[in-house]
Amino acid sequence: MGYTIGQAAKKSGLSPYTLRFYEKEGLLPNIRKNSAGLRVFSQDDINWLQMIECLKGTGMSLKNIKQYLAWLNAGNTTINQRLQMFQEQKEKLKIQMQLLDKYMEKINFKIKLYTLAAQKGDMDVYKANPELEQERKRIFGVDNPAR
Numbered sequence: 001m002g003y004t005i006g007q008a009a010k011k012s013g014l015s016p017y018t019l020r021f022y023e024k025e026g027l028l029p030n031i032r033k034n035s036a037g038l039r040v041f042s043q044d045d046i047n048w049l050q051m052i053e054c055l056k057g058t059g060m061s062l063k064n065i066k067q068y069l070a071w072l073n074a075g076n077t078t079i080n081q082r083l084q085m086f087q088e089q090k091e092k093l094k095i096q097m098q099l100l101d102k103y104m105e106k107i108n109f110k111i112k113l114y115t116l117a118a119q120k121g122d123m124d125v126y127k128a129n130p131e132l133e134q135e136r137k138r139i140f141g142v143d144n145p146a147r
Helices: 005-012 016-024 043-057 062-074 076-120 130-140
Strands: none
Touching: 005 016, 005 043, 016 043, 043 062, 062 076, 076 130
8 A cells, every 4th residue: 555645744743844855865765656756655664764763763863874774775784784783872872861861860859849849939948858958969969059
């Protein structure tokens, strides 16, 4: 079954503009066109679009996604390059996740701080909660007032 660009956009969650951009950039080399010259997307194309979005979501650049596609199309001789690419991307993602965990800890502290402040009616919550001050120092450092 084939999908129009509008259907493919809906199915993939991307805009028609993005699909055209990906095609122009060489990320969708197998898109067929019908007799009227309109793009016809296959289910394999939709699956590939989902993979592109997955890789982009991990922070992989379009340049590296294009390299992956080239290696994929080259066949078995590039298995090791693809393996290395994914191992490197995994390491980058692990570092990004650790950083996001640190950010989440700071955000959670702020939620806790402002919840207590809202209940009290002002920001002077550290005096009544010395453990909160210790938590602030641990998360933000001694010299950071973390307002």
